[in-house]
Structure formats: structure tokens, C-alpha cells
Amino acid sequence: MTREEYNSCVRQYADNVYRFVLKNIRHEADAEDIVQNSFEILWKKHEEVNFEKAKSYLFMVARNNMIDQIRKRKRAGIADDESKADRMVTNEYTGASEALDYALRQLPAKQREVILLRDYEGYSYREIGEITGLSESQVKVYIFRARRALQKILVKPENVL
Amino acid sequence: MTTINKNNIEAWLLDYSEGQLNEQELALLEAFLAENPEYRQWLSDFEPVYLPEEESIVFKKKETLLKPAASGRILRFSFVFPRLMAAAALLAAIALLWPRFQNQKINPEMRASLASPEIRLPGTPHAGKEHTLRGQEEKNKKNESIPRHETPGLANRTTLPETKENEQEKEKGREAPFHAEPLQKGMIASIAQNPGYYRYSEIPGWYGSTPVAMKHTLPVQNEERTPANLMESLLRSEMARAFIPETLEEDLPQADIQNNDGGPVVYLKLPPAGKKIIDKFLNR
Numbered sequence: 001m002t003r004e005e006y007n008s009c010v011r012q013y014a015d016n017v018y019r020f021v022l023k024n025i026r027h028e029a030d031a032e033d034i035v036q037n038s039f040e041i042l043w044k045k046h047e048e049v050n051f052e053k054a055k056s057y058l059f060m061v062a063r064n065n066m067i068d069q070i071r072k073r074k075r076a077g078i079a080d081d082e083s084k085a086d087r088m089v090t091n092e093y094t095g096a097s098e099a100l101d102y103a104l105r106q107l108p109a110k111q112r113e114v115i116l117l118r119d120y121e122g123y124s125y126r127e128i129g130e131i132t133g134l135s136e137s138q139v140k141v142y143i144f145r146a147r148r149a150l151q152k153i154l155v156k157p158e159n160v161l
Numbered sequence: 162m163t164t165i166n167k168n169n170i171e172a173w174l175l176d177y178s179e180g181q182l183n184e185q186e187l188a189l190l191e192a193f194l195a196e197n198p199e200y201r202q203w204l205s206d207f208e209p210v211y212l213p214e215e216e217s218i219v220f221k222k223k224e225t226l227l228k229p230a231a232s233g234r235i236l237r238f239s240f241v242f243p244r245l246m247a248a249a250a251l252l253a254a255i256a257l258l259w260p261r262f263q264n265q266k267i268n269p270e271m272r273a274s275l276a277s278p279e280i281r282l283p284g285t286p287h288a289g290k291e292h293t294l295r296g297q298e299e300k301n302k303k304n305e306s307i308p309r310h311e312t313p314g315l316a317n318r319t320t321l322p323e324t325k326e327n328e329q330e331k332e333k334g335r336e337a338p339f340h341a342e343p344l345q346k347g348m349i350a351s352i353a354q355n356p357g358y359y360r361y362s363e364i365p366g367w368y369g370s371t372p373v374a375m376k377h378t379l380p381v382q383n384e385e386r387t388p389a390n391l392m393e394s395l396l397r398s399e400m401a402r403a404f405i406p407e408t409l410e411e412d413l414p415q416a417d418i419q420n421n422d423g424g425p426v427v428y429l430k431l432p433p434a435g436k437k438i439i440d441k442f443l444n445r
Binding site for chain 2: 003006007010011014015017018019022023032035036039043097100103104115116119120137138140141143144145147148150151154
């Protein structure tokens, strides 16, 4: 991948990677750090990574960074302020977008990851498997469970708008 | 997937809901559901929820991730445009100045002034006045009492390229970089508000003759201000945005840094849209 192709990746994918990370960890500063770190790694490896594979590579690196970050926070015993806040204001959303966002937050991490990659990024199940290290069948299972869970959360009487 | 079991039934149900199963697979699924009716209920209840497009979340620090063009790009760039533009501007200047050279003798001071026109910031003694070549003699007299480079940011202004410098560069087998007025913060506003000053600067060899690029001298304040940092600060600066507000996000300009004696100099190549904006500024 050339320098120009790398810069093109920044322009095309930085928002996507940031959105993916932020939706998962819900911490802006950490999400920014992870995106910056992911692109630093991409730049270090840019001569080895094909431009066509760069987006998947970025998501894979960002996901690994994200998991490391979550583990670090857990080890350090840092309270997840966002999760606390979520638990405290479970039903205080006001619009469809907020409701969906809330429902997304209730999903287990793996289900959330795969559904974000599928719906926001349009990845195939095979590609999601490459990014997450799951088999294609496992990806489908997680996505089915995620859609079913979202449906259940959103149709709860207290969540109906 | 060739077999269905309780571990992968959800994957089959997902494929079914998305219409991905062929006739043979549909028959397999139907047979499995006949034996395991609880999953038929799953399927009938299943109303998949899809996440809508989400465009509002934007990573605001993209500029910091970009890698500027490798050294030498701008030199190549400077080979083409400055030559053409300088030639055109030279012809235009000759056409403008010819009657004056014929009718009167230009004193050395005026020649020097013509060779190093000033761009002044708003609020300086000459702000708001339009420089014209015809009024230059009067302005030279008025300017005698005003110290040159009194305007902040203009003290380290680049002078008109000397012939020797060009020759030295050519001896090295390359073109000398184009010589632009070293734009300082605030100068863009001055250009926008006082286009006359800017027109006056269209003397061959000056920024006005190469309006497709600009350069900016940034002081080295400490060791942390590496060339890469300087590049980032330039790309994020108000100055860059003032020039290319419509294109900065989508089409970042190529830039390069060369280390001169006076510190690093950033060369910024503007995209075509950037040139149009400059032209609009200049009302050409």
C-alpha cells in the first residue's frame, strides 16, 4: 500500500473504525486512542498490507486494541462510567435512535461487534469471521441472536415508543 | 452448511430469513423443524432488527493520521506550474510596466520596492489602501518613514529569488522551489479584505505568479516541533482552512517540508478547488 493509499484509508475509514470502537466501548477518549493506534500500526505495516485488505485489517487491529483496552480497564478496576450511567437511565431515551442505541448496549460484546460490522460496514459473514476470528457459521449464530435480542428489547412494553 | 444441528440451527434460520437457502437446503431445514418444532416458533416470531445508517459519529482528528507526501513531491510540482505561471506573469508585468519604463527612469529604491512588495495585515498604517503600480512612487515616499517588516509575522519574509540561488539550484539538477510569500496567520484575512494588496504582489517570482501553492514558515519552538508536527499544525491551521474550506476534509493538500537555514519551510500544494478559491479571493 502506498502513502497515498494509506491517506485514502484515513479519509475513507477513520470514521467507520471510530464509530465501531465507540459503539462498543462507549468512551470517546479511549476510542480516539484506539483509532490513532490502529492507524499507526497500519502505517508501520503499510508496505505489507494490500490496499484492498486495509479496511478489514484496520477493523481487526482496532478490535484487538479494543479488547486489550477493556481488559486493562478491568484489571485496573476502573469503573465503566458509561455502563453505570446506562444502568441508571435505562428508560430515559426519547427517540427511535436512542432506543436502538440503548438496545445495542444491552447485547453481549460479540453479538454487538458482529452486528455492527454487518449493518454499519456491510461486511459479509466470511469477512466478519476474518476480523473477529470466528467461523462463518458462528458469525451467523451471533447475528441471529443479536437480531433476536434487539427485537425482544425493543418490543418490551416499557420500551415501546 | 450441509447438516443442521442445535449448534448451528440459528445460522440456518438466519440464512432462511435472508432468503439464502436453495431448494435442497430448504428441504433439510423443513425436515429439522418437523423434528424440533420449538425452533419453528423461533422462526415465526423472528422479525429481524437492522441498524440504520449512522453518519453522525465522525472521527475529528483525521488530519493527525495523514502522512504527508514524501520529500521531493513538491519540487516536482514546482517544476511545472511556476514556470508556466511565472512566464505568464512576467509577460503581463512587462506589458504593464513598459510604458513607465519608457517614460521615466525608475530609481533603485522603487525597483527594490517593486521587487519586494508588501502584504500588510489589517490595522497597519497602509491597511485598506490598494497598491497599484502607478501609485507606487508616492507610496514609496510615504513608506520611507515606516520601518520595513514592522508587521508581525512578516519579519522573516522570503525575498524575491536571487538569480544566484536559482542558478545554484539548477546546477544541482533541479528547479528552485517556487518563491511564495511566507504566509503568516492572519494574512489570509488581510488578502481577503484587501485584495488590492494582493494584486500588487503579482510581480513575477512572487506568490501571485504561482497561485496554486503557498508556503509557510513556522518557527521551531522546541524539540517536539518536528517536521511531522509542523505539517500537522499547518494542515489543521485556520490558514489552510481559510484557503480551502470546501476541500480540506475531503481532499487534503499535499505538503512537504524542507529544512532551510531559517528553519523548516512547509510547502503546501493546493487541490484544483483550492486554486479556484484563491482566484475567487483575488477576484480574477
